[in-house]
Amino acid sequence: MKTSIVIKKGLSSDMRFDLKDGAGSDAVHTSPVYAYAVCRLVTDSNLEGVGLAFTLGSGNKIVCQAIEYLVRHVEGKEIYELMSDFGTIYKKMADDPNFRWLGPHKGVVQLALAAVVNACYDLWAKAEGVPLWKLLTSLTPEQLVNTLDFSYYEDILPKYEALDLIKKQQAGISSRESIIETGYPGYDTSIGWFNYSDEKIITNVKMAMDRGFTAMKLKVGSKNAAHDIRRAELVRRIAGDQATIMFDANQQWNLPQAIDICTKLKDLNPYWIEEPTHPDDVYAHIALAKAVDVPLALGEHVPNKVIFKNFIQSGCMTFNQVDAVRVGGVSEFILISLLSRKFNIPVVPHVGDMGQIHQHLVLFNHITLGHPALLLEYIPHLREHFKSPAIVKDGKYLTPMEPGMSADLLKHEYSL
Structure with a gap:
């Protein structure tokens, strides 16, 4: 029987790293400051989920502020219960009525969503005691598609078709x-x-x-x-x-x-x-x-x-x-x-x-x-x-x- 792990609190961290001697430079970012808006999910165990969104420079702070809002969707949730139907909670976060006008599904809000979502998957893998790749490859096709939100994909890749695609790949x-x-x-x-x-x-x-x-x-x-x-x-x-x-x-x-x-x-x-x-x-x-x-x-x-x-x-x-x-x-x-x-x-x-x-x-x-x-x-x-x-x-x-x-x-x- 799996041990219950409850997300007690979500935290954000604004982490920035100066690069030297031209490293990381491109045609837009001539003096880049690599940055991570980090989401940390504190639990009632010794495990902590960590998720990243990548940004450049001072805009990182704004993404952190958005993380602090979005984590309320997962606070208080038990990780196995959360991930068993994650596609549903994902859609609720992505379509949060207080943030959706700022996107939808792009910019600061989407970056913050990435950090929170990634922290959930990280915690799930840690709860299982395995690397993420091992967790994902061990899921049944049904478990896997239940972590996804198929909104706006119904015409091109409905859930049943995705399920069939995954099953057809199992032979190899x-x-x-x-x-x-x-x-x-x-x-x-x-x-x-x-x-x-x-x-x-x-x-x-x-x-x-x-x-x-x-x-x-x-x-x-x-x-x-x-x-x-x-x-x-x-x-x-x-x-x-x-x-x-x-x-x-x-x-x-x-x-x-x-x-x-x-x-x-x-x-x-x-x-x-x-x-x-x-x-x-x-x-x-x-x-x-x-x-x-x-x-x-x-x-x-x-x-x-x-x-x-x-x-x-x-x-x-x-x-x-x-x-x-x-x-x-x-x-x-x-x-x-x-x-x-x-x-x-x-x-x-x-x-x-x-x-x-x-x-x-x-x-x-x-x-x-x-x-x-x-x-x-x-x-x-x-x-x-x-x-x-x-x-x-x-x-x-x-x-x-x-x-x-x-x-x-x-x-x-x-x-x-």
Whole structure:
């Protein structure tokens, strides 16, 4: 019989980390301050659920204030009872009438929702004494779909169809579980931050390859397209023709610019071009995909399941970069992954969590849903702040074994 664990209180923590020497810089954020709006669920046991939402800078405080409001939906709830029909409470939180006008389902409110939802899943896994990936892969199809809110998906992925999709993947689970031993492939997203010099990029590419990475990403999107092309050519030349290289524009091009620059970058055989234009502009992405035959990756700034639904249906998305600390947490991540699986679009998450949570979610995606095990972004800059930092060896994420979702930060760093 499972021990009852009741959530007594939800707390928020505003945690910010200065990065140095150009790390984390892109075409928008030239001096980034990485930040987590943390939700901590205190219980009547010695267990505590920890959930993250990723932000940048002073806006983090506003997300923390929203967390302090939303936690009232889970305070007083017993964790097993809560998670047995979590899709229902998820919908109540997402549609809270005091907050819905501020969204709906986007911005500060959605980020706060992500932190609260993630804390619930973390507590659930800790209550079971297993890592999140193990919890998720051990759920029955019925248990899994009961954690999801299918609102606005009834026309494209109703609950019964999601259930059938999961059941059809069960036949291959045993063979896919080998990923637990071999490790999940990573890619180095830190070789070419926007403010890095050419010399530093050259050094970083060589270091990444020495550490076993065969895939890496360069930041582009400067006001001078020739500058981007030159740096992209540099990375391709140093990494070689066999390397997997991505280019990330961080939404900086309008459609005519995107068509022009993507046409030029295509000659360098990119694995994908990421966020080429505004993240809400579905039609611009469709037009770009028709104009230039180049793989497009997007989702870092797509805030919710409805816009993901539009992108997935549109045919312009080659790679789905849904981020569980941007959309409404693990629950919405799983729903979006299910729809992406239906359309055979691989999920390669953006890692606002620095890969801590997503190392669990990609294992679940592969083992339970049958997504291909392609790549998971690796950003090492905040490793020293996590209690159990993600471990990458020879270019692969080693499977985490500690209970929970690996989101716990060092206790002395929490600001209350």
